[in-house]
Amino acid sequence: MRLWLGTAVAVAIASAPLAAAAHHSFAMYDQTRIVTLNGTVKDFQWTNPHSVIWVLVPTTGGQADLWTVELGTSPGNLNRMGWSKHSINPGDKVAVDINPLRDGRHGGSLKKVVLVDTGKALTVGPVSPAPSAP
Numbered sequence: 001m002r003l004w005l006g007t008a009v010a011v012a013i014a015s016a017p018l019a020a021a022a023h024h025s026f027a028m029y030d031q032t033r034i035v036t037l038n039g040t041v042k043d044f045q046w047t048n049p050h051s052v053i054w055v056l057v058p059t060t061g062g063q064a065d066l067w068t069v070e071l072g073t074s075p076g077n078l079n080r081m082g083w084s085k086h087s088i089n090p091g092d093k094v095a096v097d098i099n100p101l102r103d104g105r106h107g108g109s110l111k112k113v114v115l116v117d118t119g120k121a122l123t124v125g126p127v128s129p130a131p132s133a134p
Contacts (some may be wrong), residue, residue, distance in 0.1 A: 020065040029099040029109040037067055046075050046085035053088060053110065055096055068107040069098055071124050077122065087122055088113065 039057035051071040056064040071078060075085070088094070093116035098108030112123045 028101055028103070029108075030102045031099045031109075033100060034097050034111055035100045035108065037069075037094075037096040037098065039064065039067070039094060039096070041090050041094055042066065043087055043090055045132040046078075048074050051075055051078060053094075053096070053113070055094060057106075065106050067096075067098075069096055069110050069113075070107070071110045073124055081122075081124065083122055088115070093117060 001026040010062050017040055037057050039055045042054040044054075046050045050073065050079060053066045053069040055073070057067055058064050073081075075083075093115045095116060097111040097113075099111060110124050112121055114121045
């Protein structure tokens with residue numbers, strides 16, 4: 001019985017990183033492209049497992065498209081990177097660099113956000129320098 005329990009624990013520990021990697025897959029994002037969104041923050045959700053920014057991006061018809069931007073890490077990690085739950089607020093004008101969704105929907109994974117009024121830049125990892133239009 002002890003041998004079986006020890007083996008079960010060892011298998012569970014060994015497979016935990018695989019389960020975590022599967023849960024936190026970013027395969028839905030096109031990591032070969034960076035798109036820059038210029039718009040206004042509708043909401044900023046500071047929550048586990050990943051925070052989210054909703055950005056209203058003006059269209060040529062005078063309307064706005066709502067983009068969902070996922071920050072690929074937890075609030076605890078963001079805190080260590082200099083973020084707080086007050087770093088971004090509804091109404092803030094922003095320029096957001098994202099890896100867009102592969103399926104073309106209005107969403108992406110955050111690379112960098114710049115607060116237009118202050119010029120302050122916030123990132124969640126390495127930033128590539130070649131953004132393109134959405």
